[in-house]
Amino acid sequence: MNILFLLVPFAFLLGTVFLVGFLWANKQGQFDDLDTPSFRMLHDDERKGVNHESEL
Amino acid sequence: MEVAKYLIHVEGIRCASCVQKLESLPGVLADVEACRVYMGESLIEVSARQSVNVQSIISGIKGLGFNAQVLENKAKSFELNKLSNRKNLSKIGVAGFCAGNIMLFSIPIYTGADGAYKAVFSYLSFIAFLPLLVYSSFDFYKNAWSSLKIKSLSIDLPITVALILGFIFSTVNLFTGQYDYLYYDSTASFIFLILSARYVLLRLQQSFASAYSSLELEPNQLIKLHGQESFKTKEELIKGDVIELNKGQMLPVKSDLISSVADWNVSLMTGESMPQALHLGCSVRSGSVLISDRANLKVLETYKNSELFQIISKIDEVKTEKTKVISLSDKFAHVFIAVVFGVAVVFFLLYSSISIFEAFQRSLALLIVACPCALALGTPLAYLMGIYKAKKQGVLVFKKDIFDRLFKIKSIYFDKTGTLTEGVLSVRYLFPEDPILINIILNLEKNSSHPVAIAMRKKYSKIFSDLRINPEEIVGTGVKGEISGDVYEFGKESNQTSIRSVLKKNGEKILDVEFSDQVIQGVRSSIDSLKNRGFDITLITGDNVSVAQKIAHEVGISKILSEQTPLLKQEMIAKDSHVMMVGDGMNDVLALQKADVSVAVFGSVQKAADYCDAYLLKKGVSQICQLFSIARNVRSALISNIALSVLYNVIAGTLAMMGYINPLVAALLMPLSSAAILVNTWRYSR
Numbered sequence: 001m002n003i004l005f006l007l008v009p010f011a012f013l014l015g016t017v018f019l020v021g022f023l024w025a026n027k028q029g030q031f032d033d034l035d036t037p038s039f040r041m042l043h044d045d046e047r048k049g050v051n052h053e054s055e056l
Numbered sequence: 057m058e059v060a061k062y063l064i065h066v067e068g069i070r071c072a073s074c075v076q077k078l079e080s081l082p083g084v085l086a087d088v089e090a091c092r093v094y095m096g097e098s099l100i101e102v103s104a105r106q107s108v109n110v111q112s113i114i115s116g117i118k119g120l121g122f123n124a125q126v127l128e129n130k131a132k133s134f135e136l137n138k139l140s141n142r143k144n145l146s147k148i149g150v151a152g153f154c155a156g157n158i159m160l161f162s163i164p165i166y167t168g169a170d171g172a173y174k175a176v177f178s179y180l181s182f183i184a185f186l187p188l189l190v191y192s193s194f195d196f197y198k199n200a201w202s203s204l205k206i207k208s209l210s211i212d213l214p215i216t217v218a219l220i221l222g223f224i225f226s227t228v229n230l231f232t233g234q235y236d237y238l239y240y241d242s243t244a245s246f247i248f249l250i251l252s253a254r255y256v257l258l259r260l261q262q263s264f265a266s267a268y269s270s271l272e273l274e275p276n277q278l279i280k281l282h283g284q285e286s287f288k289t290k291e292e293l294i295k296g297d298v299i300e301l302n303k304g305q306m307l308p309v310k311s312d313l314i315s316s317v318a319d320w321n322v323s324l325m326t327g328e329s330m331p332q333a334l335h336l337g338c339s340v341r342s343g344s345v346l347i348s349d350r351a352n353l354k355v356l357e358t359y360k361n362s363e364l365f366q367i368i369s370k371i372d373e374v375k376t377e378k379t380k381v382i383s384l385s386d387k388f389a390h391v392f393i394a395v396v397f398g399v400a401v402v403f404f405l406l407y408s409s410i411s412i413f414e415a416f417q418r419s420l421a422l423l424i425v426a427c428p429c430a431l432a433l434g435t436p437l438a439y440l441m442g443i444y445k446a447k448k449q450g451v452l453v454f455k456k457d458i459f460d461r462l463f464k465i466k467s468i469y470f471d472k473t474g475t476l477t478e479g480v481l482s483v484r485y486l487f488p489e490d491p492i493l494i495n496i497i498l499n500l501e502k503n504s505s506h507p508v509a510i511a512m513r514k515k516y517s518k519i520f521s522d523l524r525i526n527p528e529e530i531v532g533t534g535v536k537g538e539i540s541g542d543v544y545e546f547g548k549e550s551n552q553t554s555i556r557s558v559l560k561k562n563g564e565k566i567l568d569v570e571f572s573d574q575v576i577q578g579v580r581s582s583i584d585s586l587k588n589r590g591f592d593i594t595l596i597t598g599d600n601v602s603v604a605q606k607i608a609h610e611v612g613i614s615k616i617l618s619e620q621t622p623l624l625k626q627e628m629i630a631k632d633s634h635v636m637m638v639g640d641g642m643n644d645v646l647a648l649q650k651a652d653v654s655v656a657v658f659g660s661v662q663k664a665a666d667y668c669d670a671y672l673l674k675k676g677v678s679q680i681c682q683l684f685s686i687a688r689n690v691r692s693a694l695i696s697n698i699a700l701s702v703l704y705n706v707i708a709g710t711l712a713m714m715g716y717i718n719p720l721v722a723a724l725l726m727p728l729s730s731a732a733i734l735v736n737t738w739r740y741s742r
Contacts, residue, residue, distance in 0.1 A: 004173070008180070012157065019153045026145050032138055035095040039072040040079070 058106035059089055062113065063131040067123040069095050077120050085116045096263045099127075099134070137262055144258070148251045151192035155244035157184045162241040166720050174235050181240040182230055188244055189223055192251065211389045211432050214396070215250070219243055222424045237417070238719050239424055242726045249730055253436045260443055261456065279308070282352050290359045297355040301346045303505060309362045310342050311353035319347040319506060323473060324642045324661075325363065325598070325622065331507055333533075343642070347506050349529060367622055367646065368663075383460045384691070385435040388698050396426045396705070403713055414715065422712040425722050426705050433730050434697030437737040442690035445741060449682045450673040458669040461653050462687035464634045467592035468680070469647070470583075471639035472599055472607055475657050475677065477573045479640070481511040481555065485570040491519050493567050497559055499523045500535045500546045508548065508557060511571050573607075580611050582678040587612070589684065596620055596628060598643050622646050638677060640664055655680060693740040697733050704729040 025031070069075065074093075078100055081091040087108035092101045102113055110126050117124040127134075161177045161184065169177060196212045196219065203210035222243045229237040278287035282298040290308035293299070298314070301307060306324075319331045325343040334340055340353065342362040359365050400419040407415035439456040446453045473479050486494070494512075498520045501509035504527075513520075527537040534547025534557065545560040559567035587593060594615040595608045604618035617628060626646035629635055637644070637651035640660040648654035649667050656668035658675050665671055672679050708725055711717050717725075 008176075011160075012180075015153060015157060019149060022149045023146055026142050026149065029138070029142070031145055032141070033094045033096060036075055036093050039075045039095065040093075042072040043076045043079075 059103050060106045060108075061131060062102045062104065062110055063127045063134050064100050064102055064114070064117065065098060065125045065127050066093075066100050066117060067098065069093060069098055069100075069122075074122075078117070078122070081113075081116065081120075084120070085113060088113060088116075097134075101134075141255075141259065141262075144251070144255050147192040147195075148248070148255055151188050151244070151248040151251055154184045154188035154192070155241075155248040158241045158244045162238075162719075162723065165235065165238075166723075175233075178230055178235045178238055181238060182227065185223065185240045185244060188247060189219070193219055193247055196247075208386075211385065211435065214389065214393050215247075215432055218424050218426075219247065221420060225420045225424065236718060239722055242719070242723045243424070246726055246730070250432050250436075253433055253440070257436045257440050257443075257456070260440065261454065279305075293355050294358055295355055299353050299355060301351050301353065303346055303349050306343065306345045307340055307353065308342055308359050308364060310356045311340050312356060313338050313340055313351060314354050315350070315352040318351040320344040321347055321507075323479075325367075367642070383435070383457055384694050385431060385698065389431065392431065392705075396423065396709070399709065399713075407713075418713055418715055418717075421717045421722075422709055425708040425712055425717055425725060431698060431701045434701060434733045434737065435694065437733060438690050438693040438697060438740075441693060441737050441741045442686050445686050445689065446670070446683065449679055449686070451679045451683055451686075452671040452673060453669070454671065455669045458653060459687045459690040461669070462636075462684060463691060465591070465636045465653055465684075466634040467594065467632060468586060468636045468638065469594045469596045469629060469632075469651070470613070470677070471637075471641065471644045472595055472597035472604060473573065474640040474659065475638055475644075476579050476595070476611055477575050477607060478675075479573065479659070481507040481571040482574050483511050483515045483569060484572045484574065485568070487568050490567070493559060495519055495521060495523070496539065496544055497546050497567070497569075499525055499539075500527045500537050500544060503527060504529070504535060508555060508571055512569075573603075575607060575610050576676040578676050578678055582676065582681060583611050583613060585681050589681070596625055596647070598622075598625075626650050636680075638680065655683070689740050693737050696736055696740075700732055700736055701729065704732070 066078065069078065075095065078093050079091050081100075081102065082088045085104075087105045089103040089105070091103075094100065100117075104113060114124050114126060158181045161181045164177050165174055165181075193216075196216050199210055199212035200216040203213060222239045226238040226240055229235070278289060279293065280287055280300045280302075282300040288297070288299075293309055299311070307320075313334055313336060315336065317333055317335045319333050320340060321331050322341060322344045324345065325341060331347050332344075339356065342357075342364040400422050403422065404415050404419040407418065439459065442459050443453045443456065470476055494516050497512055498516060499522065501512055502520075502522075523539055525537040525539055527535045529535055530545070530547060534545060536543060536545040536547075538544070543562055545563075546557060547560075549556045549558055555571040557569045557571065558565050559569075583593060592615070593613050594617060595604060595611075595613045596617045597604050598620055599618060601616075601618045604616050608614070608616045620628065622643040623646065625644065626649070629637055629647045629650045633652075635651045636653040636655065637647050638655045638657060639645075639648055640657045642661050642663060645661070645663045645667060648656065648664055653670075654668045655670050655672060656664040657672045657677065660668070660671070670683060704725070708717065708722075708729075711721065
């Protein structure tokens with residue numbers, strides 16, 4: 001059972017990493033618009049000046 | 057370089073190529089820096105050089121084949137919404153993380169970990185609960201506190217009580233080593249559920265808020281001074297200025313006409329559908345739109361004193377001071393809170409003679425499990441169901457408490473022009489139906505934006521072939537032109553309820569046409585079914601008596617209020633109680649603000665859409681009946697949800713007082729009640 005003292009903090013840490021990732025993505029505005037990006041990725045030609053929040 | 061951001065509403069963004077076209081705007085217009093599409097909201101956000109004129113951006117977008125409108129005042133609230141949505145989502149993320157981990161930590165406790173392991177997992181639960189308590193639940197405390205301050209009980213109050221009591225109770229037990237009495241898991245998952253439900257409801261409402269086709273009031277145009285090459289804004293005009301208006305421009309201030317007769321569209325202020333021909337020396341109301349080619353006017357007042365400004369500023373100052381209906385669930389929450397706290401106190405007092413410790417434990421357990429989670433979840437779910445259902449039927453619901461307010465409605469007031477009628481003239485009768493003569497009329501009217509010309513084009517555009525004539529306007533009456541030696545004249549013979557025009561060849565009448573503002577198809581049956589439901593229906597219009605009577609007769613309304621100015625309309629609405637107002641125009645906005653429930657119809661002006669509770673996406677008023685049915689549906693869902701939560705609370709409360717509630721039972725019971733609510737609401741959504 002001693003393995004728990006390694007596994008539990010590890011699991012907790014892993015969860016925290018995902019949480020931080022989620023919070024970061026949210027702050028970048030990744031969840032502001034859930035409809036358009038699925039269409040935007042279909043563009044295949046070069047576009048100039050599209051305002052990606054993450055580039056700001 | 058200064059960059060300005062504009063929020064623009066664009067109709068009809070449906071596919072990948074639309075997104076691509078719009079986002080390639082910077083390549084089309086040199087002054088545009090960036091462009092981002094928000095499809096769900098039908099909005100695009102454009103960053104452009106400050107110096108650039110918005111109208112040029114709009115025409116650029118129109119050039120791409122989209123109908124676009126700048127939302128002047130929405131840019132800021134859109135930005136704020138975005139930020140607050142992110143904040144809420146972060147809170148949900150943290151709550152989800154905490155709740156998930158606590159549930160994992162609870163499994164070993166329930167499945168029989170003992171000794172040090174049990175202690176470790178209990179402390180871990182405690183630690184994982186802290187961010188949820190402090191960060192995610194902050195809004196509950198805030199709402200509970202502000203509701204206490206105004207001495208009303210909101211649903212957030214019992215949530216706060218359960219949350220804090222649950223925390224204190226569990227933590228005291230934790231530190232005294234009683235690991236069997238921890239409620240972290242059930243409280244955390246419950247908070248996560250409620251936060252999520254509220255977030256979804258909010259996002260849904262936000263996405264509607266901009267999704268109507270909006271007609272912006274007069275963009276800030278410049279007005280030309282007569283005989284000079286200089287321009288003034290409407291605010292700069294002073295008494296005595298002589299101005300020149302072109303076709304399609306709106307007159308911002310009351311002025312005297314100093315050129316010859318001209319046709320004016322006065323529907324913005326009066327709702328009157330027929331254009332008015334005004335002669336030299338007549339004074340023209342502010343808000344009138346010029347239909348003829350050109351007019352010279354002498355300004356009589358400043359913009360600040362104009363009728364137009366008074367109405368616009370009045371609209372903006374009133375905001376929404378609607379009588380707030382206490383929703384059914386809030387009413388129930390009051391009773392609920394009183395009963396639960398009462399029972400807990402009485403039970404504590406009675407049981408403390410047997411064992412103070414047990415009495416304390418059990419009454420606290422009662423307060424925690426009796427947290428009205430079913431209720432707190434049931435209300436947003438029921439509204440969500442109603443809003444979705446309304447959307448499916450073509451009604452955008454902007455304010456969720458409309459469902460509660462709809463229940464009190466006794467009378468409905470309908471605006472006429474644009475609401476019950478098409479709002480534009482159409483051909484009602486034409487004789488003889490000779491394509492050659494019709495083509496002559498179309499040619500005579502080809503440059504005109506008079507409603508009669510538009511009506512003719514709408515009906516007969518197919519048979520148009522250009523005769524290459526030079527029509528001449530006979531202002532106030534019609535048009536004339538010469539075709540192979542014959543002089544043709546097309547002009548009106550106006551009477552009150554319809555416009556009759558005649559085509560004359562060398563002064564001799566050869567064709568009759570009658571135009572009218574026709575009632576939208578299906579309005580009569582909608583009105584009939586509303587009458588059958590027992591509503592008192594009134595037609596309220598700025599138009600004259602005879603037109604009002606004719607339309608009222610056609611749709612089957614017996615009560616008529618005609619020749620109402622915007623302010624009079626507002627007064628009439630304010631006088632009556634439990635009213636619904638249905639309208640579309642600038643002249644209805646004040647009335648819409650005063651009504652208990654206001655509905656704007658398809659094609660409404662921006663201001664009307666801004667202040668209404670619901671917006672109809674189809675022409676006509678048939679969806680109003682459906683709105684009432686949906687309100688009934690929502691109400692049944694709410695009532696059955698409340699019944700379920702009462703049932704749950706009676707069972708759980710009894711068990712708690714008998715001492716059978718321990719964390720495991722709570723962890724099973726609380727989600728079970730939430731699931732029951734979900735299933736129950738879903739039942740009504742079909």
